[in-house]
Amino acid sequence: EAGVAQSPRYKIIEKRQSVAFWCNPISGHATLYWYQQILGQGPKLLIQFQNNGVVDDSQLPKDRFSAERLKGVDSTLKIQPAKLEDSAVYLCASSLTPDGINEKLFFGSGTQLSVL
Amino acid sequence: LAKTTQPISMDSYEGQEVNITCSHNNIATNDYITWYQQFPSQGPRFIIQGYKTKVTNEVASLFIPADRKSSTLSLPRVSLSDTAVYYCLPPSGGYQKVTFGIGTKLQVIP
Numbered sequence: 290e291a292g293v294a295q296s297p298r299y300k301i302i303e304k305r306q307s308v309a310f311w312c313n314p315i316s317g318h319a320t321l322y323w324y325q326q327i328l329g330q331g332p333k334l335l336i337q338f339q340n341n342g343v344v345d346d347s348q349l350p351k352d353r354f355s356a357e358r359l360k361g362v363d364s365t366l367k368i369q370p371a372k373l374e375d376s377a378v379y380l381c382a383s384s385l386t387p388d389g390i391n392e393k394l395f396f397g398s399g400t401q402l403s404v405l
Numbered sequence: 406l407a408k409t410t411q412p413i414s415m416d417s418y419e420g421q422e423v424n425i426t427c428s429h430n431n432i433a434t435n436d437y438i439t440w441y442q443q444f445p446s447q448g449p450r451f452i453i454q455g456y457k458t459k460v461t462n463e464v465a466s467l468f469i470p471a472d473r474k475s476s477t478l479s480l481p482r483v484s485l486s487d488t489a490v491y492y493c494l495p496p497s498g499g500y501q502k503v504t505f506g507i508g509t510k511l512q513v514i515p
Binding site: 293322324328329330331332333346380383391394395396397398399401 | 439447450451454504506508509
């Protein structure tokens, strides 16, 4: 079974630049999550999609972060403009059912972002 | 939201059994308890999930007392490759808002 695919694996940018991350979830998974993981901390949920609708984006800094899920499959997360504190690993995960209750999450390997 | 509390770090020698306890006093009636494992430079990986009593799979066992206010992840005979961060998660809310705490960093010593 193919896992959650993310790209790029690493990205280095300067502050105030923009960056985009891409995620392809496991085929058939209805729920998709984006997490931010700062070094030494647990993953922090940024946004959760059910199919192509947003069910939670309460912790997404909407002045600079945006995300979309195309046709309920692939997703992109964008940061514009980036700040130094955005340096982190961005993880994408997916789960099978639409409501995601008590579901098992499958994670990608993440994109490590360094903002200089 | 059901908050969890678990030790920040633990050390263990190879071959020993490791027990990591997580407290979740406000767990909701419908919530299961789920544990994830995370190696450096990788995303978290599901290990085990349970609702009550005991669950065992090829990787670990999960013990949950009747009041469900805590759970214990048991790793039998750990090896160096079990060095990782372990997260205890009960979901919360009407849908699964999967929130991770800081986790327990397990260091296995030769």
